[in-house]
Structure formats: C-alpha cells, structure tokens
Amino acid sequence: MLFNGFRSMEYTTASASRSFLRHGMRFSTSVPNDPDTHDDFKPTNKLENSEITLKDIVEQDVKDNLVMIYMKGDPEQPRCGFSSLAVRVLSEYRVPIHSRNILEDPELKNAVKAFSMWPTFPQIFINGEFIGGSDIILNMHQNGELKEKLKARSSE
Ligand SMILES: N[C@@H](CCC(=O)N[C@@H](CS)C(=O)NCC(=O)O)C(=O)O
Numbered sequence: 340m341l342f343n344g345f346r347s348m349e350y351t352t353a354s355a356s357r358s359f360l361r362h363g364m365r366f367s368t369s370v371p372n373d374p375d376t377h378d379d380f381k382p383t384n385k386l387e388n389s390e391i392t393l394k395d396i397v398e399q400d401v402k403d404n405l406v407m408i409y410m411k412g413d414p415e416q417p418r419c420g421f422s423s424l425a426v427r428v429l430s431e432y433r434v435p436i437h438s439r440n441i442l443e444d445p446e447l448k449n450a451v452k453a454f455s456m457w458p459t460f461p462q463i464f465i466n467g468e469f470i471g472g473s474d475i476i477l478n479m480h481q482n483g484e485l486k487e488k489l490k491a492r493s494s495e
C-alpha cells in the first residue's frame with residue numbers, strides 16, 4: 340500500500356490512513372474550466388483552509404508510529420544505500436516500520452529537514468524521538484542501544 344509516500348511494513352494503521360487523508364488534501368485543488376463559474380464558487384486549496392501544514396503531518400507521523408523512517412524509496416525498494424542499510428537494521432527487530440518516501444515529495448523532504456534540523460536521509464524517529472541516519476542506527480544496533488529503546492517501549 341502506498342499513500343502519498345506513506346508505507347507501513349505491516350498492515351496500514353489508522354494513523355497511516357489519517358495521515359494520507361490529511362496529506363492528500365494538499366493536492367485537492369481543482370478549478371473547473373467553466374467561464375460562468377464565479378470566483379466565489381471555485382474550489383479552494385483545502386490545506387490552506389484547514390491550516391494543516393507539512394510540519395503537522397511530520398509531527399503526527401512521529402507521534403503515532405513507534406518507528407518512523409523518512410527515506411529515499413520505500414522499505415521494499417530503497418533507492419539509496421543509506422536508506423537500504425537503515426531498513427535492514429530496523430528489520431532485525433519485530434516492530435512495524437512506517438515510512439514515507441521523500442523522493443516523491445520535495446516539499447515533505449524540506450519539511451522533514453526543517454523539523455529535525457538534520458540535512459540528510461534517511462531520518463529515523465523512534466517513539467517520537469529523532470534518532471539520526473543509517474550510521475547512527477547501525478551503531479545503536481551494534482552496541483545494544485536500539486534493542487533497549489525498542490524493548491523499553493514495547494514493555495510499557
Ligand atoms: N551519515 C548519513 C549519510 C546519509 C547521506 O549522506 N545522505 C545523503 C545522500 S542520500 C542525503 O540525504 N543528502 C541530502 C539530500 O539528498 O537531500 C547516514 O548514515 O544516514
């Protein structure tokens with residue numbers, strides 16, 4: 340399943356669907372090609388109306404999902420070695436991996452960078468906390484920190 344870049348390696352969660360609905364609004368602008376249509380009746384950009392921003396979407400993603408990765412490509416088909424490595428590391432654990440493909444949405448890519456203040460991808464969040472990229476997650480896997488982080492959450 341692919342909802343505007345959002346993927347989950349398990350079944351789609353309610354949060355994923357919600358994110359899709361919200362994120363999907365960004366592309367709902369349409370203007371009918373009818374000369375009689377008065378401006379007042381034209382459909383407007385619902386994102387502007389609802390004031391949902393990409394930052395809101397990122398905030399929701401990382402809040403709703405234990406493991407959230409913004410990556411190039413998706414877990415089944417990473418488009419970069421760094422993203423591929425991060426997914427391989429995370430796949431060692433029995434936790435769902437939620438992802439968005441930033442290659443599909445340059446604006447989302449910029450929003451994620453601004454949110455984390457981190458310049459590269461992949462970007463991994465666990466339990467709402469920004470962790471880092473593939474080198475950091477690999478290191479945490481090797482030194483046991485990642486296991487602790489994921490265990491800490493699952494035993495709550
Ligand atoms: N140390 C980082 C390196 C990742 C990296 O260099 N990513 C580059 C190439 S994929 C990147 O995202 N560049 C910025 C961009 O593409 O916008 C990691 O291990 O995750």
Ligand code: FES
Pocket residue numbers: 411418419420421
């Ligand atoms: S896309 Fe070239 S290194 Fe990631």
